[in-house]
Amino acid sequence: MYGRGEKAMFSNKEIFKETFLEKLEMLCGKSFKESTVRDQYHTLGHMVREFISATWIATNEHNRSTHAKQVYYLSIEFLLGRMLGNNLLNLGIREICEEGLLDLGISLQEVEESESDAGLGNGGLGRLAACFLDSLASLNLPGHGYGIRYKHGLFDQKIVEGYQVELPEQWLRHGNVWELRRHDQAIEVGFWGEVETIHLNGRLDFRTVSEEKITAVPYDIPVVGYKTDTINTLRLWNAEPSPYPTDKNVMEYKRETEAVSELLYPDDTHDEGKILRLKQQYFLVSASLQNIIQQHRAHHGHVKDLHKKVAIHINDTHPVLAIPELMRILLDKEKMSWEEAWHITIETISYTNHTTLSEALEKWPVRIFKPLLPRIYMIVEEINERFCKQLWKRYPGEWDRIKQMAIIADDLVKMAHLAIVGSHSINGVAKIHTNILKEREMNHFYKFYPSKFNNKTNGITHRRWLLKANPQLASLLNEAIGDKWVQSPAKLTELLSYREDAVFQHQIAQVKKARKDILAKHIYEQTGINVDTNSIFDVQVKRLHAYKRQLLNVLHIMYLYNRLKEDSSFTIYPHTFIFGAKASPGYYYAKKIIKLINSLADKVNHDKQTNDRLKVIFLENYRVSLAEDIFPAADVSEQISTASKEASGTGNMKFMMNGAVTVGTLDGANIEIKEEVGNEHIFIFGLTSEEVLNYHHNGGYRSMDYYHHDARVHRVVDQLVNGYYPVAQDEFEPIYDSLTVQNDEYFVLKDLASYIDVHERVNNMYQDTHTWLRMSITNIAQSGHFTSDRTILQYAHDIWKIKHSEMIR
Structure with missing residues (x-):
């Protein structure tokens, strides 16, 4: 239905340019020479919306007429993230727009980036x-x-x-x-x-x-x-x-x-x-x-x-x-x-x-619910009453069970x-x-x-998270296995026949390097810090929450830094640890973790003795458009939640689809990623969900045992409160207390030794280029299972x- 009558504006480059210039003057009330990038974005967006309007109406009419x-x-x-680039991609008109705008001296990338x-x-x-x-x-x-x-x-x-x-x-x-x-x-x-x-x-x-x-x-x-x-x-x-x-x-x-x-x-x-x-x-x-x-x-x-x-x-x-x-x-x-x-x-x-x-x-x-929504509360009360009667018939006399299952109990809905x-x-x-x-x-x-x-x-949409976010990789996949994977992502498994191919591995490595260069440029522009794009880009980006255990990541980096400072025989392949996360405004503890990450970054990044091997970056204002630069650049995907706490995760799938290798607990969809790629293409560590749930229900975990009996643990935990960081003495006391006095609810200290060990494997494996690239290609090949198309x-x-x-x- 696209491209008929007045909608021929995207039929070829010359018509597009002519239409674009006319629309810009009409919409913005200024000449092309006076226009800003935002004017140009506004104009192109309106053209796209006009282009699709007939089809949008037709979709609704079709659904009505067929009684679907x-x-x-x-x-x-x-x-949603930014929508312009995604719409141009889905409509198949990106190339015409890019070429036409370039003729006018406009960068489509800059236009896209002007969108909030x-x-x-x-x-x-x-x-x-x-x-x-x-x-x-x-x-x-x-x-x-x-x-x-x-x-x-x-x-x-x-x-x-x-x-x-x-x-x-x-x-x-x-x-x-x-x-x-x-x-x-x-x-x-x-x-x-x-x-x-x-x-x-x-x-x-x-x-x-x-x-x-x-x-x-x-x-x-x-x-x-x-x-x-x-x-x-x-x-x-x-x-x-x-x-x-x-x-x-x-x-x-x-x-x-x-x-x-x-x-x-x-x-x-x-x-x-x-x-x-x-x-x-x-x-x-x-x-x-x-x-x-x-x-x-x-x-x-x-x-x-x-x-x-x-x-x-x-x-x-x-x-x-x-x-x-x-x-x-x-x-x-x-x-x-x-x-x-x-x-x-x-x-x-x-x-x-x-x-x-x-x-x-x-x-x-109930004291809030009932007066605000009086009729709704009456209905909920009736639903609860009828449900509890059903429960009573099934479980007569089992008051505790009925109370546990009731919709309204203890003055709560x-x-x-x-x-x-x-x-x-x-x-x-x-x-x-x-x-x-x-x-x-x-x-x-x-x-x-x-x-x-x-x-x-x-699942995740491979159209945004691979085709749009990583066009370099998408182009390479098309060359290797054709483009049918775009419509049928399960066909990505055809890449498995290329995972031992030295030429293809080299091409994958080149794509990854190009994407790391793009992210490194962004890091420098935001932080002023130069990062080594030959280093391992080890990334944890997600909402800041205690159960997601950004703290475990931080304590491991502190351990590495201590070793590098004090043990001249200790060496690691250069690492760049990258974080991105927002903490809810009222989540005091999570905001302390952000301060800790940035305090560690200040210490590590300015230490000339170690900063050629270790950098820590916190990218502010993590969002979809920033994620589109981060996922393609990652070598290592940190999925380290306390087992049983992360329902699924979708970041793990985005990293996987872009060739990063997962370091993770047996939690959420990590388990299914492991099933798809095999044990040798993922790094698993830590407690299982059964072990965590057993501790929760039966007790037996004492974080102080790990604090007292593992020198590595003792050292990094003490550094939170012993003046190691140039901050107020009590700045990180809530974190210290959570690990010690409050018995470490999310088993950070319990899993730290296992986490250190698995990272030693990552460090060694990355230096075996052939094996690492095999792992990376395997992850891409098996990622088709985790598309939202399958889920939907x-x-x-x-x-x-x-x-x-x-x-x-």
């Missing part, structure tokens, strides 16, 4: 959602996203004197060329108020009065599939004042309303923040569910078959209020019986669990429990994660609902029951 079942993916995060990363997410949860949208469109599956249009996203991270400083993320300050405001489809969402009971025509009805209404205005972003005619939609809701009257002061009401879509993850240390977070979650699901029902009713006339035409997926616990909200609509608006509404709700909704950490399984105090009871499918995101859910964390629920639980190991096809077939829906040209 559609999935709606609800997520509090969508970490969309500030709609934080980490793996949001990036997974973005990869899933890409795969849905690229596989011609009818699937759309619903999220919140955050004004500021998380935050921009600056490192000042080694400390994280948070600045507002201003991703929308120049507008968003990809979005289309749809005020005509705005939805009213209500909070507070009181529930009235009405006896009408022999049934009990409910309505909420004196609600405080806010308006959810949708902004639609096209999701372009790779070389397909499918363009799905990501709909983001913006919170705006409602025209309905309110008792509040108008300015106070305006501030409170706009706060709902202002910031991702507001600090919930106090009740005010808790209320805002709960508001955000209900705002997302209420606007989305009302919109879905409206669309369904408009095209089908009724909602009795909703579950046959609509699948609603909740990504983690944040959108779990979709369950009682759908019940509210079916009961109060559609006048269904409880039984009919409950059947439709369960059959429509499915849930992905992303964690085994109890603190991440949301629980809302337990969102994961609500998600399990109110959906037809609960999936984990890696084999080990799903097994832990079934056998331990959610064992009572698994025994009660065994057919609901299933596994869907995460499994979701589509097993959970959502949606089908391929390609339009006929």
Whole structure:
């Protein structure tokens, strides 16, 4: 459907240039000579959006006319990154644009870099959602996203004197060329108020009065599939004042309303923040569910078959209020019986669990939940009451079990429990994660609902993380095995026949060196530090959290530095250790780890005795666009979470796909990576999940035993508090205490010796160039299994029951 009539603007270079110059003057009101890079980005973005508009409309019309079942993916995060480059790639028009702009003296790369990363997410949860949208469109599956249009996203991270400083993320300050405001489809969402009971025509009805209404205005972003005619939609809701009257002061009401879509993850240390977070979650699901029902009713006339035409997926616990909200609509608006509404709700909704950490399984105090969402609380109470009656029939007299499984207990509403009871499918995101859910964390629920639980190991879109992020490697793969792997990533296994080939190995090494040069340039521009691109680039980039164990990495580097300083016979191959991570603003401990990394970097990088062999780099403001430079440059992928704590990980897959070799625990998807590449192509160390869980349940771990009996451990732990770093004496005391007084919750000291040993293997193996390159090529070859295309096809077939829906040209 592309390239017809006025849409021929990308048909050849000359027409593109002519159109570009005309559009620039029209959109920006200035001549080409006066234009800035941002003007040029704005112009090209508008051209792309105009180019795809007919197909975007046609996709929606096709889905309606064929009555195709559609999935709606609800997520509090969508970490999209920059969109221009990805859209040009997926539309197959990048080459024309690049050549045409070059003729005009414009660098397409500079134009792409002027785009802000969309500030709609934080980490793996949001990036997974973005990869899933890409795969849905690229596989011609009818699937759309619903999220919140955050004004500021998380935050921009600056490192000042080694400390994280948070600045507002201003991703929308120049507008968003990809979005289309749809005020005509705005939805009213209500909070507070009181529930009235009405006896009408022999049934009990409910309505909420004196609600405080806010308006959810949708902004639609096209999701372009790779070389397909499918363009799905990501709909983001913006919170705006409602025209309905309110008792509040108008300015106070305006501030409170706009706060709902202002910031991702507001600090919930106090009740005010808790209320805002709960508001955000209900705002997302209420606007989305009302919109879905409206669309369904408009095209089908009724909602009795909703579950046959609509699948609603909740990504983690944040959108779990979709369950009682759908019940509210079916009961109060559609006048269904409880039984009919409950059947439709369960059959429509499915849930992905992303964690085994109890603190991440949301629980809302009743004292906050009930007044803010009175009708929703009534429905949750009824769901809980009916569920507990079922439990009583199955387990009469087992009060402890029933209390443990109840949705409301101890004055808390337990969102994961609500998600399990109110959906037809609960999936984990890696084999080990799903097994832990079934056998331990959610064992009572698994025994009660065994057919609901299933596994869907995460995946990543190879189009962004290889084809776009690493064009040098993609080009080499095309030369070796052809380009069919782009459409069928499983074909990457054909590379296995090249892993012993000396010529191909040399070419792989050249690509890696070129990518390390690109990252080294970025490092120098940001930090002023020159790094050796012949050194091992050892990388750990991910959200900063204690269980992800950036601290283990730091203590190992401290050990290496001590050895290099004091033992002249000790040698290592030159290493550059690279970190990137944001700590949540209220996560005091994580921010101390960032300060520690930067204090270590200051010490190591300026030591002339050792800095030819050891460098430490912390790259501030880790984000998708920076990740696209980091993953292709990495030699070693650090995936060192405490076993059983990381549900899956997706960074491990991105590193693997770009030829990095994993150093990891037997946790999350690391286990499945090991199964794919074999023991000899991955470096595994540390406790197993069974050992960790055994310690948690039975005790027996004493961190002080390792502190007292291993001189290496003792030395680096003491250096946290003995004046080794030129900081205040108590600066790293919380870290020291966590390892000693608080008994090292994440087994850092227990695993340190094993981690040191495995890194000695890495050091030796890297110097055997042939063997290392064989390992690298094997990882690339087996990475096709970890694409989000595979994951989405499994979701589509097993959970959502949606089908391929390609339009006929």
